[in-house]
Amino acid sequence: MSQRKDKPVPLTPPRDEQAEAAFSLWLQRGLHKLFDEVANEPIPEELLKIIEEDRRK
Amino acid sequence: MSSAVPFHDQVIAILPKLRVQALALTRNRAAAEDLVQDAVCNALSAQDSFIPGTNFAAWMHRILRNRFISNLRKRRDTTDIDDVPSSVFATDASHEDRLALKELGAAMTRLPTDQREALVMVVVHGMSYEALADATGCAVGTAKSRVFRARRQLEAWLVGEVPGRDAPRLGRLADRKAEAKPSSGPASSL
Numbered sequence: 001m002s003q004r005k006d007k008p009v010p011l012t013p014p015r016d017e018q019a020e021a022a023f024s025l026w027l028q029r030g031l032h033k034l035f036d037e038v039a040n041e042p043i044p045e046e047l048l049k050i051i052e053e054d055r056r057k
Numbered sequence: 058m059s060s061a062v063p064f065h066d067q068v069i070a071i072l073p074k075l076r077v078q079a080l081a082l083t084r085n086r087a088a089a090e091d092l093v094q095d096a097v098c099n100a101l102s103a104q105d106s107f108i109p110g111t112n113f114a115a116w117m118h119r120i121l122r123n124r125f126i127s128n129l130r131k132r133r134d135t136t137d138i139d140d141v142p143s144s145v146f147a148t149d150a151s152h153e154d155r156l157a158l159k160e161l162g163a164a165m166t167r168l169p170t171d172q173r174e175a176l177v178m179v180v181v182h183g184m185s186y187e188a189l190a191d192a193t194g195c196a197v198g199t200a201k202s203r204v205f206r207a208r209r210q211l212e213a214w215l216v217g218e219v220p221g222r223d224a225p226r227l228g229r230l231a232d233r234k235a236e237a238k239p240s241s242g243p244a245s246s247l
Contacts, residue, residue: 023212023216024208026157027161027180027208027211027212028180030157030158030161031161031165031176031177031180031181032180032181033158034158034161034162034165035077035080035081035177035181036181038076038077038080038086038089039073039074039076039077039181040073041076043069043072044090044094046094047072047093047094047097048069050094050097050098050101051065051068051069051097051101052065054065054101055063055065
């Protein structure tokens, strides 16, 4: 093995990494809360009608 | 495979994602609905130009994006409001969580449009950088950079670590959260 044991493996990620990960998780949850409702709303009838009319052409 | 799915079914299936992209671009629910409808009409008119077996989602997202840009050139009115549905803030979430969500919504509206769109498509849609690049007609490196910068900017505004034009106002969120919840939950990351 060419790699030597001169580089200690950290048991826990550095504080910055923890903060980054926590912010990422928070951001992900927040964005889902902000946008999921919009995605899950029923499709307007008018829009479906346009698509179905075009399909029948 | 998506190529086996009839064109119109693919259009219907992608509507929720188009709505999210449209809201990310317009920041306005009514404008987002109009934009989706316009994009769908454009796609229906141009369906012969779609090559079956190619990336339908990217094709559709590009149409919506182009339509947004075209509308923007015609009418340069951007509503600088936090147009997040009020019901989002009327959940059983704690007062602090609602405040944080509101701050996030406000900060999102201040991001540059391409960054906001990129962040939402990656984080909310779970899109890969490659798919994002394809959908927005940019290089993969540009897509990555947009998401990275958006995320960093939000962190700077919301955590208040990086001094900037808006940091002091948004930085209060961190202070409020620190006062309310000194040591627990996601709030501690803010």
